[in-house]
Amino acid sequence: MAKYMLLIYGDAARWDAMTPAERNAHDAAHQAFSEAAGARVLGGEELESAPTATTVRGDGAGELITTDGPFLDTKEALGGFYLIEAADLDEVTRLAALLPEVRAEHSAVEIRPVVFHG
Amino acid sequence: MNDAVVAAVASAHRRDWAQVLATTAQLTRDLDLAEECTQDAFAQALLVWADSGVPDRPGAWLTQVARNRARDVLRREAAFRRTLPLLVSDETVPGPEDLIADDRLRLIFTCCHPGLGREARVALTLRLVCGLSTAEVARAFLVPESTMAARITRAKRKIATARIPYRVPSADQLGERVGAVLQVVHLIFTTGHTAPAGPELLRRDLSGCAVRLARLLHLLMPNDTEVSALLALLLLNEARAESRLGPDGRLRLLSEQDRSRWDAALIAEGTALLAGALRRRPPSRYAIEAAIAAVHAEAPSWAETDWGEIVALYTVLRRMWPGSPVVTLNRAAAIGMRDGPQAGLDALEPLLREPALATYAYLSATRADFLRRLGRWAAAVTAYEEALALTGNEVERAFLAERLDEVRGHLTG
Known part of the structure; x- marks a missing residue:
């Protein structure tokens, strides 16, 4: 078994514009994903929107610089994640395909293998 | 080293390479190592077969040698290999039943x-x-x-x-x-x-x-119709391969090819596969392309080609694949054959503004041919020059250069 991170990217404005009915369907799809994946879900959260992010970095001289906003300022933002345990890429792809963000044209799910440290 | 051994190794390479590597990978669970051992087995074959003769089952011999070598390496490098990621090859998920594993x-x-x-x-x-x-x-x-x-x-x-x-x-x-x-x-x-x-x-x-x-x-x-259709398409095209070059090494267009040199066995095989694939609906993209190749293969001559059928098939293909300007180009070329060069030129017109075809040599070459047949020499010269500038294949370049000379001759004469 190996671990994979599912990174859910999309247009936050489109997520915010969902009607209550769309929101319910969306949440139900995440519920269905969680049930299908069962114990293979090691964790996962929906993130607050990118404008609420704070980025901390060094200035190269040992001082900290704290800035408002995400590290990458893009139209498509990271909206949430799941940490999954799966046998291989085919299995995790099959699970990821259950996520509603895969169906909407403004969003997608990036699958990243997690480094195995033994 | 004798020629028979070299030929036997070359033939085994064509026939058995994939099997040897695939079976070895099952053991090594590492594609790099499987590739190395397979390569090594073929190198061994050249030496050993020259001495002791070509074995009865060359593929089995090669697999054995590759796997033995893999076992040696795995033993020797066991400690180092424990840290490498391995191919996931467990068979817990059974494949579809009509597939041979x-x-x-x-x-x-x-x-x-x-x-x-x-x-x-x-x-x-x-x-x-x-x-x-x-x-x-x-x-x-x-x-x-x-x-x-x-x-x-x-x-x-x-x-x-x-x-x-x-x-x-x-x-x-x-x-x-x-x-x-x-x-x-x-x-x-x-x-x-x-x-x-x-x-x-x-x-x-x-x-x-x-x-x-x-x-x-x-x-x-055998039951996948898309696979049958692709094989049909390749065989019907491959059947004409020999006649695409003249004895002088120059390009022969479909209209100029010696049809008696087409491979009748490949055409028969391709046509039969296609018939099977077309019995199931809906036909795939490859089935329609194979059908187009089959119309050419069955035409006794260029002039007697059923251009109406070819245009109709390209129309189906365009409907299946609306985004492809290349399909529209081929359809326009067929219209030019069915209804004459002016109709072909008109059908090409909208493609001239298509950015995806801006550097596509076959658009310029097709246009050049219609202009040549209409006797519009100056425009034909420009179109041939354009096609020549966009073509990298030297045999095609020689053909275009010859045509360019011919239309230039009309211009000055």
């Missing part, structure tokens, strides 16, 4: 996994399944050998790290995955059919590899 299929589906980029899929398939050297693969795609080597290494690393499984996909993923494999096979064939650059018109090593792959897929998946 064949090692070569595992290898093909792994090399053509959609998690790999298209260029990487083609490169890996040529290297690991067809056994072309990295230098040969690089030459086919006009990149430096070091670039191709890096591309292949990166792809193998992704297979191991992201755990792309060494397995025939399960039924729910099979459709998409077969499609990805066929796309790779088709691309290899078209690259071989007219080399993008260089002195040769055809790269028979590439088209031959594509035909062998399509035959293997058809053997292992």
Whole structure:
């Protein structure tokens, strides 16, 4: 078994514009994903929107610089994640395909293998 | 070294490379090591067969040698190898029942996994399944050998790290995955059919590899109509390969080819496969393209070709594949044959503003031919010059240069 991170990217404005009915369907799809994946879900959260992010970095001289906003300022933002345990890429792809963000044209799910440290 | 041994090794290379590598990979669970051991087994064959003769079953001999070598390496490097990511090859997910669990299929589906980029899929398939050297693969795609080597290494690393499984996909993923494999096979064939650059018109090593792959897929998946259709398409095109060059080494257009040199056996085989594929609905893109090739193959001469049927088939293809300006171009060329050069020129008109075709030599060449046939010499000269500037294949360039000279002659005369 190996671990994979599912990174859910999309247009936050489109997520915010969902009607209550769309929101319910969306949440139900995440519920269905969680049930299908069962114990293979090691964790996962929906993130607050990118404008609420704070980025901390060094200035190269040992001082900290704290800035408002995400590290990458893009139209498509990271909206949430799941940490999954799966046998291989085919299995995790099959699970990821259950996520509603895969169906909407403004969003997608990036699958990243997690480094195995033994 | 005697010629018979060299020929036997070359023939085993064509026939057995994929099987030897695929079976060895099952043992090593590491594509790099499997590739190394396979290469080594073929090198051994050249030496050993010269001494003790060609074995009765060369494939089995090669597999044995490759696997023995793999076992040695695995034993010697056991400690180091424990830290490497291994191919995932467990068989807990049973494959679809009408599929033979064949090692070569595992290898093909792994090399053509959609998690790999298209260029990487083609490169890996040529290297690991067809056994072309990295230098040969690089030459086919006009990149430096070091670039191709890096591309292949990166792809193998992704297979191991992201755990792309060494397995025939399960039924729910099979459709998409077969499609990805066929796309790779088709691309290899078209690259071989007219080399993008260089002195040769055809790269028979590439088209031959594509035909062998399509035959293997058809053997292992006899009920997949898309596979049958692709094999039909390749065979119907391959049947004409010999006649595409004249004895003088010059390009022969379809209209000029000696049809008695077409391979009747391949045409019969392709037509029969196509008939089977068309019995199931809806036909795939490859079935329509094969049907177009079949209309040409069955026409007694260029003049007697059923252009109405060809236009109709391109219309179906365009409906299936609305985004492809190349299909529209081919349809326009067929309209020009059915209704005359002016009608062809009119059908090409909207394509002149198509950005995807801005550097597509066949658009300029098709236009040039219609203008030539209309006697519009000045415009034809410009169009031939344009086509020449966009063409990299030297045999095609020689043909275009000859036509350009001919129309220039009319201009001054």
